[in-house]
Amino acid sequence: QVQLVESGGGLVQAGGSLRLSCAASGRTFSNYAMGWFRQAPGKARDFVAVITWSGGSTNYADSVKGRFTISRDNAKNTVYLQMNSLKPEDTAVYYCAAHVMEAGIIWRVAEKYDSWGQGTQVTVSS
Numbered sequence: 001q002v003q004l005v006e007s008g009g010g011l012v013q014a015g016g017s018l019r020l021s022c023a024a025s026g027r028t029f030s031n032y033a034m035g036w037f038r039q040a041p042g043k044a045r046d047f048v049a050v051i052t053w054s055g056g057s058t059n060y061a062d063s064v065k066g067r068f069t070i071s072r073d074n075a076k077n078t079v080y081l082q083m084n085s086l087k088p089e090d091t092a093v094y095y096c097a098a099h100v101m102e103a104g105i106i107w108r109v110a111e112k113y114d115s116w117g118q119g120t121q122v123t124v125s126s
Contacts, residue, residue: 001115002026004096009120012086016124020081022096022117030054033099033106034072034079035113038092038122045095047108049081053101059108064090086124093119 008020022034035050049060049070058070067086072079079096097113099106107113 002029002032002098004098004115004117006094006096006117006120009094009122011123011125014086014088014124014126016086017082017084018086018122020083020094020096020120020122022079022081024077024079024098029077030074031100032115033101034070035097035099035107036070036079036081037095037097037110037113038090039095039119040092043092045110046092047110048094050106050108051079052104052106057106059106061108083122086122088124088126090122091124092122094122095119 002024003026005023030053036048037045039045051058051070055072069082096117098115099113
């Protein structure tokens with residue numbers, strides 16, 4: 001497993017932007033696919049985005065496609081989530097997660113991830 005620490009959450013008005021960061025330590029970061037999930041009060045934890053270890057492939061939830069961008073810097077052991085055109089419905093605790101990449105597969109389901117950060121709150125006001 002890797003240890004993950006998120007930062008960059010906060011309060012922003014609708015239409016604004018935030019960039020979340022997730023710093024990893026422990027095992028070799030470049031062996032892992034990195035994902036972002038979010039959980040609103042009373043709701044399940046939902047997939048947001050995932051990126052391969054090389055950064056060459058990404059996948060997004062339909063609800064954030066075109067507004068959010070996931071990226072990573074393996075030299076800094078950090079993954080980012082740039083969030084633009086934020087909406088009130090984006091309000092949630094955002095979690096960074098990691099899973100070992102095998103056979104080039106990246107996952108959208110939380111159960112496939114074995115390392116999680118503590119989460120960072122994002123609140124979008126209308």
